[in-house]
Amino acid sequence: MPMRTPAGKECKYFYGDYYRGREREECRLLMNSKPPQNWQPKLCSTCPVPGIIQANACEHMKLNARVQRLFFILAPEVKISAHCTKSQQDVPEPHVGCGECHSLPAIFTGEARDLDTTD
Numbered sequence: 001m002p003m004r005t006p007a008g009k010e011c012k013y014f015y016g017d018y019y020r021g022r023e024r025e026e027c028r029l030l031m032n033s034k035p036p037q038n039w040q041p042k043l044c045s046t047c048p049v050p051g052i053i054q055a056n057a058c059e060h061m062k063l064n065a066r067v068q069r070l071f072f073i074l075a076p077e078v079k080i081s082a083h084c085t086k087s088q089q090d091v092p093e094p095h096v097g098c099g100e101c102h103s104l105p106a107i108f109t110g111e112a113r114d115l116d117t118t119d
Helices: 041-045 049-055
Strands: 014-017 024-027 061-068 077-084 089-091
Touching: 024 041, 049 061, 049 077
Parallel strands: none
Antiparallel strands: 014 024, 061 077, 077 089
16 A cells, blocks of 8 residues: 655655654665665655656566765755566666557557548
8 A cells, every 4th residue: 555755645665654653764665676775755755656656557567766866966866767577678668668568559659640520
């Protein structure tokens, strides 16, 4: 069951334990990455994972996360890579998917034609 992150988005990888005054929060996606990454609550504000999960619910797509800082003056960000276990290929755009597991609607493939019904 997804929980609400500190940034206010629902994410299935976020876990918070607040029972009887506990304040334990963690990102299980970062925690289970190789090597495990350090999580901070401010990372949730720019994390793309809730948007990816909302756009693409493919059960074959596995997400990998890492914390990356481009320059020392910029804040760290979560970077995502995805792999499809069904088609055994890397997914270049996790919001869309690999294109093998689920057929894309014609509007996305460019095959849609104008359905003008007025004669």
